[in-house]
Amino acid sequence: MDGHTHEGTLDAAQLGAELGERATLVQFSSAFCQPCRATRRTLVQVARMVEGVAHVEIDAEAHLTLVRELEISRTPTVLVLDATGRIVRRAVGQPRTVDVVAALGRAM
Template sequence: MTGVWVLLATLVVAVVAGLLLKARNGRVRAAKPAAAARDLAQLPTPVADALDPAAAVTLVQISTTFCAPCRHTRAILSALADKTDGLHHVDLDVTEQPEVAHALSVLRTPTTLALAADGRELLRVGGVPKGPELLEALRPHLEAGTAADAH
């Protein structure tokens, strides 16, 4: 009888863990204060080099070679950047550069960082982003960039 209770408890824990992971996947999160205060000089060189100074927001996708969801994320973000003014997308493969992921506190791939032209982190998404939700979260930053360009 003890084995049945252990099996049942294991099943419950697995289901709860699965539901939590599913709920967090693709969720847009605001940048932590330390990341939001970061500037270009504090970014790892490959990330700083990937920023587009002409874009209000650069989406930096942190990927690895063996990551299947990264391909889906690349398609979503590329399409979003192609149809949105002021938005640039770059896919950064960190398979051979784990120090870059470590410096950015990236624990999983894909992770998408939305960075301002000055290197400040605006938000991040762990997992495959939901395009409309991401665009909605970016809208104030894109509009601010457009207003700054008009002056």
């Protein structure tokens, strides 16, 4: 999760889901993306482990406006949001559990 930080804030309306109490893991996926499945498993596991963290998966093809606004170029792309919905970390590709946990630590 050493991707560059991207300024911006997301809210529940844009995500189509509630933000986590302490942080939110937002995953952009596409239908035939193998690494997206593994990424989903990792993020769901971390969200269960860390209290107050939500995992939201967004179908990139169904949300092209948001994808363009956030300049998402590949799936999976993972955004780590703090409690206010501010994007604090961004990573492209399949993240390692340890990196997700470290990014959450910085977000909370």
